[in-house]
Amino acid sequence: xxxxxxxxxxxxxxxxxxxxxxxxxxxxxxxxxxxxxxxxxxxxxxxxxxxxxxxxxxxxxxxxxxxxxxxxxxxxxxxxxxxxxxxxxxxxxxxxxxxxxxxxxxxxxxxxxxxxxxxxxxxxxxxxxxxxxxxxxxxxxxxxxxxxxxxxxxxxxxxxxxxxxxxxxxxxxxxxxxxxxxxxxxxxxxxxxxxxxxxxxxxxxxxxxxxxxxxxxxxxxxxxxxxxxxxxxxxxxxxxxxxxxxxxxxxxxxxxxxxxxxxxxxxxxxxxxxxxxxxxxxxxxxxxxxxxxxxxxxxxxxxxxxx
Amino acid sequence: xxxxxxxxxxxxxxxxxxxxxxxxxxxxxxxxxxxxxxxxxxxxxxxxxxxxxxxxxxxxxxxxxxxxxxxxxxxxxxxxxxxxxxxxxxxxxxxxxxxxxxxxxxxxxxxxxxxxxxxxxxxxxxxxxxxxxxxxxxxxxxxxxxxxxxxxxxxxxxxxxxxxxxxxxxxxxxxxxxxxxxxxxxxxxxxxxxxxxxxxxxxxxxxxxxxxxxxxxxxxxxx
Numbered sequence: 001x002x003x004x005x006x007x008x009x010x011x012x013x014x015x016x017x018x019x020x021x022x023x024x025x026x027x028x029x030x031x032x033x034x035x036x037x038x039x040x041x042x043x044x045x046x047x048x049x050x051x052x053x054x055x056x057x058x059x060x061x062x063x064x065x066x067x068x069x070x071x072x073x074x075x076x077x078x079x080x081x082x083x084x085x086x087x088x089x090x091x092x093x094x095x096x097x098x099x100x101x102x103x104x105x106x107x108x109x110x111x112x113x114x115x116x117x118x119x120x121x122x123x124x125x126x127x128x129x130x131x132x133x134x135x136x137x138x139x140x141x142x143x144x145x146x147x148x149x150x151x152x153x154x155x156x157x158x159x160x161x162x163x164x165x166x167x168x169x170x171x172x173x174x175x176x177x178x179x180x181x182x183x184x185x186x187x188x189x190x191x192x193x194x195x196x197x198x199x200x201x202x203x204x205x206x207x208x209x210x211x212x213x214x215x216x217x218x219x220x221x222x223x224x225x226x227x228x229x230x231x232x233x234x235x236x237x238x239x240x241x242x243x244x245x246x247x248x249x250x251x252x253x254x255x256x257x258x259x260x261x262x263x264x265x266x267x268x269x270x271x272x273x274x275x276x277x278x279x280x281x282x283x284x285x286x287x288x289x290x291x292x293x294x295x296x297x298x299x300x301x302x303x304x305x306x307x
Numbered sequence: 308x309x310x311x312x313x314x315x316x317x318x319x320x321x322x323x324x325x326x327x328x329x330x331x332x333x334x335x336x337x338x339x340x341x342x343x344x345x346x347x348x349x350x351x352x353x354x355x356x357x358x359x360x361x362x363x364x365x366x367x368x369x370x371x372x373x374x375x376x377x378x379x380x381x382x383x384x385x386x387x388x389x390x391x392x393x394x395x396x397x398x399x400x401x402x403x404x405x406x407x408x409x410x411x412x413x414x415x416x417x418x419x420x421x422x423x424x425x426x427x428x429x430x431x432x433x434x435x436x437x438x439x440x441x442x443x444x445x446x447x448x449x450x451x452x453x454x455x456x457x458x459x460x461x462x463x464x465x466x467x468x469x470x471x472x473x474x475x476x477x478x479x480x481x482x483x484x485x486x487x488x489x490x491x492x493x494x495x496x497x498x499x500x501x502x503x504x505x506x507x508x509x510x511x512x513x514x515x516x517x518x519x520x521x522x523x524x525x526x527x528x529x530x
Contacts, residue, residue, distance in 0.1 A: 052464065169471055171426040171462030205360035206424035242360040 053175035078187030086229035092122035094293030101292035114195035168207035196230030333517035338438035353519030391417035426472035427460035
């Protein structure tokens with residue numbers, strides 16, 4: 001949801017250009033000054049572009065994983081239901097608040113947590129506090145020099161995982177987006193999961209639909225039970241409808257349908273975070289709107305089990 | 308309920324404010340060149356049809372245009388939006404009592420945050436249009452047009468030498484318009500047209516279209 005502010009650097013540089021501080025001006029200067037800046041800034045922006053993102057383009061990494069589940073507490077029998085949460089933690093700046101939110105009902109005891117805008121240390125801390133296994137892949141380095149990526153945390157063993165590079169780097173920074181895929185063993189049933197963070201509307205809707213389809217394609221044929229959860233950045237008009245239509249056309253159910261807005265923004269509430277599922281029947285769903293350390297609210301869905 | 312209305316109003320307002328950042332194929336001109344010593348200024352109110360996601364979307368797009376007579380058989384001019392400029396010439400090849408045939412090459416640069424469907428907000432277009440006027444009466448003129456435009460469409464980072472997400476497009480198109488001269492110095496023109504973009508990588512894309520009204524005034528230049 002957040003965009004980099006680095007493009008402002010160009011405007012700042014233009015405002016501080018040496019010529020702007022000279023004392024003697026030719027006649028007509030003031031008139032030109034009033035006309036020139038917008039066009040000069042536009043030209044400057046065209047010519048210089050924006051600072052390029054530092055992406056992790058490696059196919060397999062960097063990869064971080066851990067298992068903080070307490071020996072003996074891991075369920076050996078199949079549960080009566082499983083709960084999936086998706087939560088964009090907004091640059092992972094308020095981890096303590098997030099842990100508090102994830103430790104109270106209805107999020108407490110979640111079987112799977114898909115997280116976005118994370119760095120490795122924050123993921124490890126959350127997994128450690130909640131007693132979960134995790135896998136985390138950063139997609140790029142963010143403006144604060146922290147890594148920026150997706151994680152999947154699970155009460156159940158993670159038996160396989162991988163990173164999927166999404167098409168269409170953003171046109172201003174060339175920032176790459178990824179999805180993190182993991183196979184979970186839930187009481188002997190393999191569940192394919194994905195933590196998604198699509199590009200913002202800086203990338204056109206066609207590009208973001210391609211990103212979602214790349215994830216569906218990557219999971220196709222991996223098993224009958226699949227969950228795709230994350231921040232789909234569907235803030236622009238009509239994008240939610242087309243995103244849901246894409247998933248429906250590929251036999252995914254919008255499991256979190258009807259939960260409402262998931263982000264508070266300056267223009268009001270926005271529906272950005274979703275859970276889509278295949279082979280699972282949702283029983284309950286909701287958004288925990290209490291403060292959780294992010295502008296996004298955690299979205300949860302409880303599915304019947306076994307599938 | 309009021310909050311929902313406010314959000315929608317904000318979106319609509321924002322979209323309209325950015326509407327000039329749309330790529331438009333509407334040229335809204337006929338084949339007759341502007342006489343030497345004359346300048347024409349036009350205001351167009353177009354509706355654009357464009358690819359959005361995997362569907363078509365529609366937006367209003369206001370434009371300004373001008374033409375200036377440069378010779379017996381040619382003029383030059385352009386059209387301007389807040390974030391786009393196209394300049395070109397128009398050359399009259401054949402003039403008969405009932406009809407006129409011209410060609411109009413043009414080049415343009417557009418920044419299109421609104422109608423960008425992928426990662427290509429910067430568009431550089433080079434193309435030509437051939438125009439045929441058929442005069443139905445002293446006041447009414449029918450204009451048919453065919454165009455071929457080549458375009459570079461890419462990210463802003465192309466200016467830094469990073470072309471990931473850039474495309475080369477070829478867009479054949481056609482238009483049909485009708486002009487009505489209300490007075491010697493004022494014309495109203497309605498025009499509709501289609502373009503069929505073909506990506507040199509990735510094949511064809513959904514057609515784009517325009518329909519709109521242009522109000523055009525002409526006046527003799529001061530000497």
